[in-house]
Amino acid sequence: MGDFDYSRKKKKKKGENHRGMASPSKRREMDMMKLMMSDYKVDTINDDLQMFYVTFHGPTDSLYEGGVWKIKVELPEAYPYKSPSVGFVNKIYHPNVDESSGAVCLDVINQTWSPMFDLINVFESFLPQLLLYPNPSDPFNGEAASLLMRDRAAYEKKVKEYCKAYAKPEDIGAPVEVSSDDEDEDDSMSDRGSDTDDNDDIAGKADP
Incomplete structure (x- = not known):
């Protein structure tokens, strides 16, 4: 048998650290690519991979169903070893979200975050x-937390009022979708309007 060359070392792939794991910058790129290839709408700022916006819809069977929010995401230099910070751009009524800034209580993410998670996990x-199971004992919005514990029905009503007032597509700058029924109704109204104009013209003509 030939002698084994112990001087040879396994070369690291580009973007890997000494443990064979992707470096933070490479991991950011990979996770951003996965997020942008998913069903989520992502808006970057000057191709910046550390701060961007994601369109998020309220989960099914929750008080927030039907609402849509623009989420601001900031990735720390140490991502994925440190969790991203997220905040709601348009208003939401929730005990763990600051009403004025939209910031989400970091403990909600930090308590369970690990490098095994990626950006898609944040939104899925x-x-x-967070929206399905609010935690009033660790509030960012004291009024919402107090109302949730004191009067659940009033809390649910206020959540839905905020969704209706602040969480529509136009509130995040998205175009409003017009249903085919609305278009048909608009067309029929236009037809009725033109018929009325024609009748007015006929009625206004003098008899010969």
């Missing part, structure tokens, strides 16, 4: 869980 797991 962390935020839906």
Whole structure:
């Protein structure tokens, strides 16, 4: 048998650290690519991979169903070893979200975050869980937390009022979708309007 060359070392792939794991910058790129290839709408700012916006819809069977929010995401230099910070741009009524700034209580993410998670997990797991299961004992919005514990029905009503007032597509700058029924109704109204104009013209003519 030939002698084994112990001087040879396995070369690291570009973007890997000494443990064979992707470096933070490479991991950011990969996670951003996965997020942008998913069903989520992502808006970057000057191709910045550390701060961007994602369109998020309220989870099904929750008080927030039907609402849509623009979420601001900031990735720390140490991502994914440190969790991203997220905040709601348009208003939401929730005990764990600051009403004025939209900031989400970091403990909600930090308590369970690990490098195994990626950005898609934020929008498919962390935020839906936050909206489905608010924690009034650790509030960012003291009024919402107090109302939730004191009067659940009043709390639910206020959540829905905020969704109706602040969480529509136009509130995040998205175009409003017009249903085919609305278009048909507009067309029929236009037809009725033109018929009326024609009748007015006929009625206004003098008899010969």
